[in-house]
Amino acid sequence: NAGVTQTPKFQVLKTGQSMTLQCAQDMNHEYMSWYRQDPGMGLRLIHYSVGAGITDQGEVPNGYNVSRSTTEDFPLRLLSAAPSQTSVYFCASSQGTSGYTDTQYFGPGTRLTVL
Amino acid sequence: AQSVAQPEDQVNVAEGNPLTVKCTYSVSGNPYLFWYVQYPNRGLQFLLKYITGDNLVKGSYGFEAEFNKSQTSFHLKKPSALVSDSALYFCAVRDGGTYKYIFGTGTRLKVLA
Numbered sequence: 001n002a003g004v005t006q007t008p009k010f011q012v013l014k015t016g017q018s019m020t021l022q023c024a025q026d027m028n029h030e031y032m033s034w035y036r037q038d039p040g041m042g043l044r045l046i047h048y049s050v051g052a053g054i055t056d057q058g059e060v061p062n063g064y065n066v067s068r069s070t071t072e073d074f075p076l077r078l079l080s081a082a083p084s085q086t087s088v089y090f091c092a093s094s095q096g097t098s099g100y101t102d103t104q105y106f107g108p109g110t111r112l113t114v115l
Numbered sequence: 116a117q118s119v120a121q122p123e124d125q126v127n128v129a130e131g132n133p134l135t136v137k138c139t140y141s142v143s144g145n146p147y148l149f150w151y152v153q154y155p156n157r158g159l160q161f162l163l164k165y166i167t168g169d170n171l172v173k174g175s176y177g178f179e180a181e182f183n184k185s186q187t188s189f190h191l192k193k194p195s196a197l198v199s200d201s202a203l204y205f206c207a208v209r210d211g212g213t214y215k216y217i218f219g220t221g222t223r224l225k226v227l228a
Contacts, residue, residue, distance in 0.1 A: 004158075031214070042121075042205060043159075043218040050214055058215055090158055097214055099147050099166035104216070106151075106158035 002026050004107035006091050012113045013081040021076040021110050023091030031094040031102065032074040033058070034066065036087040037109075043090065049074055050097055081114045088112070117142045119208050121219035128196045129227050136191040136222045138206030145211040148189040150180055153203040153221075162204075165189060176200070196226045 007022045025032065033048040035058075045058030049068040063085060065077040074093075078085060089110045095101040118141045128134045140146055147166055151159040163174025170182045180191045189206060206219040 033216070035218075040220060042220040043207075045215055045217075048214060056214070059217070092159075099211065102147065102209065103149075103161050103164060104151075104159075105161070108158050109156075 004091055004093055004105050006089075006107035006110050008110060009108070010111050012115065013078075014115055015081060015083060017081050019078050019081065021078075021089055021091075021112070023074045023076065023107060024072050025074075025091075025093040025105070026072065027093065027095070027105070028071060029093035029105075030071070030096050031104075032068065033092050033104070034064070034074070034076045035090045035092065036060065036085075037090060038087050046076065046089075078112075083114045086112060086114045117208055117210050117213070117215070117217045119206050119217050119219040121204075121206055121222045123222050124220075125223045125225060127225045127227060130198055131195050134193050134196045134200070134224065134226070136204050136206075136224060138189045138191065138219060139187050140189060140206070140208045141187060142208055142210040143212075147209040147211055148180075148182065149207040149209075149216075150174065150178070150189075150191050151205045151207065151218075153205065155202075159205060162191070196224075198226045198228050200224060201226045 004025045034046040035043040044060045047066040049055045091107040092104040094104045120139045149164045150162040165182045173179045
């Protein structure tokens with residue numbers, strides 16, 4: 001198993017550009033999520049999905065879109081990049097959402113800089 | 116609303132000494148509590164979690180955590196620290212009635228040789 005993979009590893013954007021951060025998992029996990037990590041702020045939940053076709057907002061969803069057309073993939077779209085979106089982005093997945101299946105496995109992260 | 120507090124930005128401990136990394140939480144329902152560790156330029160790795168049952172939870176690499184309902188705390192402990200334990204540690208909570216996880220701001224552990 002490759003686990004949770006993220007592409008790209010690094011990205012530089014100009015203000016106003018759009019892009020998609022890719023996330024895939026090969027563990028047949030139901031739950032997938034996106035976080036951003038900023039110094040002094042910890043990890044903050046952007047969006048999450050409890051299964052294909054089902055997504056919901058987390059703590060900081062503004063400026064980001066997600067979709068979940070397959071179990072494996074959960075892309076994060078930045079609609080119009082802003083310097084405030086400069087961050088490290090992590091994707092995570094868990095088998096399910098019960099207390100016994102909700103351990104999250106994290107990808108290696110994408111470091112995004114918006115100029 | 117859910118919240119997690121990690122009151123210490125950094126904890127320094129000598130190798131071989133016991134270590135404690137503190138975490139307090141607030142949820143309206145039953146808490147699911149987690150500890151994750153992050154090494155430089157890596158994603159987070161799961162250490163341990165509390166769902167229900169015994170208040171002392173044992174996890175990976177010799178770490179354990181004690182759930183204290185009255186103090187709403189879930190402190191991470193290890194009896195004897197190693198230099199290789201130096202990393203960033205995150206506490207997280209999920210209210211059992213939601214699918215949203217709240218992470219603390221992280222505590223940097225530095226184990227000195």
